[in-house]
Each structure stands twice: as structure tokens, then as C-alpha cells.
Amino acid sequence: MPIPPLYGHEGIRNRLAGALAAGRLPQALLFEGPPGVGKQRLALWLAQAILCEAGPGNGEGCGACRACKLVLNLSHPDVHWFVPVEPPKKAADPDKLVDLVADALAEEMAARREGPLYEPPSGLAGHGIASVRLLLRRLALTPAMGGRKVFIIGDAERLVPQPGAEAAANALLKALEEPPQDTVFVLTTAQPDALLTTILSRVVRVRVAGNSDSVLAAFARTELGLKSEPEIVQRVAAADGCIGRLLAPEQGGPASGESEITGRFLGAAEGGSARRYAFALGQQPFQARGAFTDMLDGLLERLRHEARNGADLDKVVEAIARVLDARRLAQGNVNPQLIAAVLADDLAEHA
Ligand SMILES: [Zn+2]
Numbered sequence: 042m043p044i045p046p047l048y049g050h051e052g053i054r055n056r057l058a059g060a061l062a063a064g065r066l067p068q069a070l071l072f073e074g075p076p077g078v079g080k081q082r083l084a085l086w087l088a089q090a091i092l093c094e095a096g097p098g099n100g101e102g103c104g105a106c107r108a109c110k111l112v113l114n115l116s117h118p119d120v121h122w123f124v125p126v127e128p129p130k131k132a133a134d135p136d137k138l139v140d141l142v143a144d145a146l147a148e149e150m151a152a153r154r155e156g157p158l159y160e161p162p163s164g165l166a167g168h169g170i171a172s173v174r175l176l177l178r179r180l181a182l183t184p185a186m187g188g189r190k191v192f193i194i195g196d197a198e199r200l201v202p203q204p205g206a207e208a209a210a211n212a213l214l215k216a217l218e219e220p221p222q223d224t225v226f227v228l229t230t231a232q233p234d235a236l237l238t239t240i241l242s243r244v245v246r247v248r249v250a251g252n253s254d255s256v257l258a259a260f261a262r263t264e265l266g267l268k269s270e271p272e273i274v275q276r277v278a279a280a281d282g283c284i285g286r287l288l289a290p291e292q293g294g295p296a297s298g299e300s301e302i303t304g305r306f307l308g309a310a311e312g313g314s315a316r317r318y319a320f321a322l323g324q325q326p327f328q329a330r331g332a333f334t335d336m337l338d339g340l341l342e343r344l345r346h347e348a349r350n351g352a353d354l355d356k357v358v359e360a361i362a363r364v365l366d367a368r369r370l371a372q373g374n375v376n377p378q379l380i381a382a383v384l385a386d387d388l389a390e391h392a
Contacts, residue, residue, distance in 0.1 A: 043113040044157040045264045047086045048284060049252035050079065057087055057247075058100025066091070067245040068220045071197070071236075072229040074249030076161065077285020080229035081122075081195045083249060088112055088120045088191040091225060108187060115154050118185035121192045123176060124149055125166035125199040138171040139178065146175075158264075158288050164338030165368050167199040173212040180216055180224065189223045197228040198235035203361050204348045210237045217243040235349060251282020260284050333377040337368045363387040 047054075060066045070087075072080040089102030089112040102109045111117035126149060129141035153159050176192060184190050194200070200210040217240065220226060228244060230236060257277045261267045265287065267276070280286035341364050348357040367384040371377065 042154060042157060043110070044082070044085065044115065044153075045260075047079065047082050048260045048264075049256035050083055050249065053083065053247060053249060054086070054101075058090060060100075061087075061090055061097045062100040064097075066225065068224065069217050069226040069244045070228070071233065071241070071244040071246045072227060072249050073233045073246060074231065075251065075281075075283055076231045077280075077283035077288075078249050078251055079284050080231075080249050081124075081193060082284075084191075084193045084195075084227040084229060085112060085120070085122070087225075087227060088117070088193065091189055091191055092117060092119060092187050094187070111186075115150050115157075119187060119190045121176065121179050121190065122146075122150065122195070123168060123172055123193065124195045125162040125168055126172065127163065127166050128169050129171070135171070135174070139174045142169070142171040142175050146172075160288075162196060162199070163334070164341035165365065167202040168194065168197070168209055169202070170209045170212060173200075173209045176213065177216060180221065184223055189225065190221075192224065192226045194226070194228045197230045197240075198232045200240075201235065201237065203345065203358060205358065207237060210240060214239055214243070232349075235345075252284065253282070254278070257282065257284060257287060261287055333381075334368060334371050337364055337371060340364050341368075360388055 057066065072083060074080055086102070089104075089109050090097065090100055092108045092112060093102040094106040094108045095103040102112065104113075108117060112120055115122070123146065126142060126145040129138055129145070133141065176194075180190075180192070182190075194213075200213060201207055202209075214237075217226060226244070228236075228240075233241065233246070254277050257280055258273055261273045261276060267273050276287055341361065344357050344361050344364065348361075363384060367380045370380050
């Protein structure tokens with residue numbers, strides 16, 4: 042199934058198309074803007090324009106040639122779209138890890154071909170060192186079809202999974218410093234401040250602003266098939282210019298439910314052992330995946346946010362490590378009551 046067409050963003054499209062037609066497109070770009078605004082979709086649009094077999098003359102992909110169709114089906118061999126993936130289990134050798142990441146990415150792309158409207162990555166997913174090694178491997182290949190390769194790195198702030206863990210970002214840096222002639226990099230992020238300054242200094246930053254309500258309404262009618270005008274008006278208003286937020290209309294629902302449960306957990310962690318165990322016993326046994334891991338993801342997001350906003354780094358890093366441990370246990374289907382109790386004790390100890 043091809044991905045939905047790109048809606049809106051005319052100003053940026055014109056600028057990028059002009060630069061491409063003039064042969065002046067920078068080789069390393071950073072699209073920055075709010076979550077769900079369409080940064081990665083815009084990057085795919087640019088990839089299509091770069092690889093279109095009709096040539097870069099008009100700066101837009103023709104939409105009809107073989108290359109355009111392959112890009113729109115997420116199957117073009119020279120478009121390397123890296124999205125955050127959950128780190129493979131430890132202890133595999135480095136080459137094996139790279140293969141496992143390649144598998145995880147292929148799986149993610151297969152899922153997006155099936156259902157092109159995707160959700161934000163989980164809190165544990167990132168661009169680890171194995172992802173960057175895979176990228177460097179592909180960077181060394183000559184293009185399979187056309188003369189050029191496009192690398193898209195979505196949610197690029199996940200190159201630094203936690204403060205101080207900069208190995209992956211530093212490994213990418215070398216490639217950004219001297220990209221091969223045939224290569225264009227597009228990084229995207231909603232949190233440019235979370236990228237290393239060394240990365241920021243090597244990319245041309247492009248701000249991607251929200252679209253107008255009429256663009257969102259057109260998307261809602263055509264791509265989502267919404268018929269009820271009051272519903273469209275209400276969802277468009279709530280989406281605040283971001284098509285991605287149209288897709289999760291309940292963002293006042295599950296998302297805030299998730300942060301509500303995360304907040305309750307943090308309250309419990311700080312509230313003495315009686316409250317901690319009360320919270321732990323309130324978790325559903327035998328359902329570690331789902332709501333419970335969502336809660337842990339929410340917790341991770343919150344800790345990362347605290348780290349960026351000047352909280353005591355050592356403590357936050359320690360807390361993140363504890364939550365990641367709990368996340369791994371949850372994946373192994375250990376009883377959530379037990380995990381919640383141990384994690385709450387750990388966090389209370391390190392608070
Ligand atoms: Zn084309």
C-alpha cells in the first residue's frame with residue numbers, strides 16, 4: 042500500500058525543490074518541528090524528488106516512474122529510512138547485533154507498508170550503535186538503482202538514548218562530516234536541543250511548521266474517510282496543525298491516561314512503602330506488556346525530560362537504568378506487580 046500523499050508544507054517544498062533543481066541541495070539536512078507535523082513524510086517526499094527517473098528538473102517527484110512508485114511503497118533500495126527500534130538482547134557479538142537491527146528495521150518497514158499511518162516509537166526504542174553501524178555499512182554501498190542514496194533518520198534525538206550515551210551519535214558524526222558525493226542525509230527531530238551540538242553544526246536546519254486547518258480537514262476527509270463535519274472540525278482543532286495528531290484523536294485519551302498512570306506511579310514511588318505496594322498490587326498480574334510497559338515508557342520520557350531540564354544527572358541516569366531494567370523484565374513477562382514493587386523501591390532509594 043503506498044503511503045498517503047504529502048499534504049501542505051508548500052513553502053518548504055518550494056525551497057527544497059528549487060535547491061534540488063539548481064543542484065544546490067545541502068547533503069545533510071535536519072527537519073525540526075513538533076511531533077506529528079509530517080517531518081518524515083516530507084523527507085520521503087524529498088527522497089522521491091531526488092531519485093525520480095524524470096530527473097530533478099522540476100524539483101518534484103513525478104509520481105509515475107518506477108523510482109517514485111518504489112519510494113511511495115517504502116521499497117526503494119536507495120532510500121534507507123532509519124527509525125528507532127528496540128535494542129536487541131545483549132550478549133550477541135557486534136556483527137550479529139547489526140543483523141538483528143537490520144531485521145527489526147525490515148519488520149518495521151513491512152508493518153508501515155501494511156498500515157502507512159504509524160504511531161510514535163516506544164520509549165525504549167532508539168538509534169543504538171548497531172543502527173549506526175548498519176547505516177555506515179549501507180553508506181559504503183554504491184546506489185542500487187539511480188545515482189544517489191538518501192538516508193532518513195527519524196526521531197534523531199534518539200541517537201543519544203540518555204545523557205552521556207553518545208557513542209551512536211559520534212559514530213554518525215564522521216559520516217555527516219564528509220558524506221559521499223552520492224548521498225543526502227535527512228535527520229528529523231521534535232527536540233533539536235537534545236541533539237549533540239557537533240551534529241547540529243553539520244546539518245542545515247529546516248523548521249517544519251504546522252499546516253493550516255483547511256489542509257488538515259482535507260486530509261481527514263480524503264485519507265481518513267471522515268464524514269461527520271462536526272467531528273472533523275473538532276479533531277482538526279485538537280490536532281493543532283499536525284496531521285500526525287489527527288491519527289490519534291484520543292490523544293486526550295490513551296496518551297493522557299498513560300501520563301496519568303505514570304504520575305500515579307511517581308507519586309507512589311515518593312510516598313512511602315505502603316503507597317508503593319498499594320500501587321504495585323493495583324497492577325494487573327500476567328499482563329506485563331501493554332498498559333504496564335506504556336507506563337514505563339511514560340516514565341522514561343519523563344526522566345529524559347528531567348535530565349534535559351537540569352535535574353541531577355547522576356540520579357536521573359541511575360533512575361533511567363532502573364526503569365530500563367524493569368522494561369526488560371516486563372518484556373520477559375515477569376509479574377508486573379513484582380516489577381512495580383521493586384522499581385518503586387529502587388526509585389525511592391535514589392530519589
Ligand atoms: Zn518519478
